[in-house]
Amino acid sequence: MATTIQKPRGTQDVLPKQIAIWQYIEQQLRETCTRFNYKEIRTPMFEHIELFKRGVGDTTDIVSKEMYDFFDKGNRHIALRPEGTASTVRAYVENKLYGETDIQKLYYLGPMFRYERAQKGRLRQFNQFGIEALGSFDPMIDAEVVALAMDFYQNLGLANIKLVINTLGDLESRLAHRQALVAHFTPVVEELCQDCQSRLEKNPLRILDCKVDAKHPSMATAPKIIDYLNDESRVYFETVLATLTQMEIPYVVDPTLVRGLDYYNHTAFEIMLDDPNFGAQTTLCGGGRYNGLVEQLGGPATPGIGFGLGIERLILALEQQNVTLPITDQLDVYVMGLGANAKTASAKLLNQVRQAGLSGEMDYQGRGMKAMFKAANRVQAKYAIILGEEELANHVCQVKNLVEATQETIALNDVVAYLQANQ
Template structure:
């Protein structure tokens, strides 16, 4: 019996990978405009990093991490999210010594043991940013605007930005007490997880996806009702900056996010709709205490992350067509034994000149080779037979128009380039 991929993983095949590359390329283009630089962290970290950084009472740490002991008995974990690893690297390599705001981005696989569903896998891929060194609310707005630009550029429809403030260590205890008192009378009706959360991390009850828990917390006090003056002023400034940037948003007092490290600004980009199509495609927020929690100085930070699988699923469901394979610039067709060797050399010259080219290796007839060129999306075919070889020329055929002319072997690359430029112009 053939071995199959593990549940919750996917093979990204040719024809699919091009959509991934397009999303990654667009994200990189926008990151460069905002002066974000790439960082690449390990796929696995010491388990303690996520226990301290993400939070021991989160679903990620309690239920979803892939944790294992190495040969020396050290506990390691496949990274379930990107922020903790980036903060660890920020501290370990003393990037906080840089005089400016440090703007970083990452792309790569994450791992969570959860039930696979449409657009969500156990191995999934995230693209995210982290900005360190400023508590300015304008930076919060810029981070959200960056995500907004990426999604609108990719063509995401029915997109909504929800924002909230989850307060700070000064004002959050007041909300915690009010929330516990409000839910005390209905504690037994909450799901088992929320009964536990009510004791250890009450704010997480508001993030529960169980319908009954959502009903019971519908009228629960929100963090916005208990913000200190500093957090309220910060949130007001964030909203003012978003409005100045022209980014539409809605205040969602129930938005708390699922990770413990958030302070003040929290946000989500939500696709409005029904069924699997609807829901969050990106989340983020400010985490002003996380760098210090992981052993660094008291440096503020903010960031976001989105799942590539989820984004591609939404785009496909909305009927958005991403650019596919650009096709081949030139397919070299060889007729006869002598021409085969020269065809290989010609393909190499085309590639060295910066053009994409391929050649037949299955000894097909002329008609079959033209079918291959069509299947590859080739714009031109360079036809080389014994007669052409003797004259030192190639028959260069425009496969869109059918026009064909003899071109000297040495000039084929330049001829293809000129014709491509004319067609694009």
């Protein structure tokens, strides 16, 4: 036997057994978007690497060390997309979607790529669903974006989820906060971890998010963004929270919540699985506002907000919480032909059944009748049709209800009508 080839590290095959779950989830996502009036957009899975450097940010982990990039035959520097927002905004700008209407509500669904060490809930190719609302700077739409995610999870029946929210403020607020952070941490910088020492210059906000230094005394007393918000930013955030409250969506404000991508400002949120037995990757969904990103990518000044959520992590969470999805994997009929002539006739009959819109299967392994019944059970067929030489001669067949274990003789010409009447 030739040596087998394995899938690349951090990738996954979704097998037929699992596919019903995926299709169900995807269908729920699309249905949710329809209700919230978000339209799908499909962008390439690879882009010029520059897009992510400019859009997501050079200093972020995603861009600086997790990019799946290569040079193509035309020597273009290409990267597989690590997230969906940059591509969506690029398409928005490139296709001048801002000219169609003043607000665009978009969603995407597809694989993303990040070159990381794989572990449970973290893959090199994973699937993300995300939405982007472009063109509105209204706290109601921040609430709507959060509400869509929560609505989706709740409809699936996923319990034990926690919405964590924070504001990063606008540019002015962030600058004031940043200065305060630098002033606060500079005296103790030597005591912080290596990463935080470099964060102090590049992005001091991220120090707050550091797990290594979480217990350092300077953390508790660190300046909080809330104290540095200007009036506009504060009122905006308060309105977002008030709207969520009106919508009866519970949330927890976490002043230390900092998202990893450079483009965020104002509202930032995560939805996490609130279960201590779940493993290290508890973030199911993350998002926030990114006013300024559209400009940064060459478009007109346009506010935006969105989120991304991971399908693989969602499935893990559903399994962990023992959520059963309403998925049925049944077949309408299993046709059994006995003898050469009847076998041929059964193929014809099966084809008629299928053309009539019913699902069906037959045996292609030369099995005996007993084995065919077992096969029929395995595919969860509702009916078995037995067609032997004798029935064939009389233009009839036996239709057996496998659930009730009842059986009737039906004329071949009436089989389809009989099955349709007994769905």
